[in-house]
Amino acid sequence: MSEEDPSRLDNEIELLTAIYPDQAIYTPKSRELKFIQEHATLQLRIPDTYPESGLPDVLGATDSSRHDIRTQTKTAIQALNLPEGEEALDAIISAFQQVVLDRLETSSIGSAKSTKSVKGTKDVDPNTKKTVIIWLHHLLNTNKRKLCLSPPFSGITKPGYPGVLIYSGPAAAVNAHVNELKAQNWSAFQVRFEEEVEWRFAHGEGVREVESMADVESTGQGQKQKEEFLKAVGIK
Secondary structure, three states, X not given: OOOHHHHHHHHHHHHHHHHOOOOXXXXXXXXXXXXXXXXXXXXXXXXXXXXXXXXXXXXXXXOOOOOEOHHHHHHHHHHOOOOOOOOOHHHHHHHHHHHHHHHHHHOHHHHHHHHHOOOOOXXXXXXXXXXXXXXXXXXXXXXXXXXXXXXXXXXXXXXXXXXXXXXXXXXXXXXXXXXXXXXXXXXXXEEEEEEOOOOOEOOOOOEEEOOOHHHHHXXXXXXXXXXXXXXXXXXX
């Protein structure tokens, strides 16, 4: 194992616990990571060689009703086709969250909630405005970056690790663009904020690409908008 591996893992764990301060718990001695979300639990064992080679093993996975969902979680992770040699914990957690969400949406309660999802294609009042914040495991591919910059409304994109997208404009147009992005092959794709409200950006109209989280934070206008962003990306 190279000397850089421990620092890479340490940095990844530090970022992960910043994103999920009360949900991600790492035990260095056993190299086990536990993630808890509303009673749903994911437990991973991290190989000594990770992240240089090998991927974390799923030791356990249960939904909020304590049902065993290890098989579904492993299948979801395999579908990501995660490359060895890259940090993958956030993508794995995202896959687990999606499995838990899918199970909720198949229940009667979850089905009622799912009508509010951006997946819906029902008619939307043309005067309705909407803002979404999307969290990506990474945004590196040139074509994907161009696609993220393409919509005819306002927003901000931050490429790299992690990728962050903020869009604000007519609800129907925002929904259509989010659905178009979801159809791409992402390692992880999470809509972390979604409200029928219009945000204003310091750069004005159009979608602008910035370099860092600090740049994203500084391009917004108003304290409430800033707080919603920090909460969505797990910084506050």
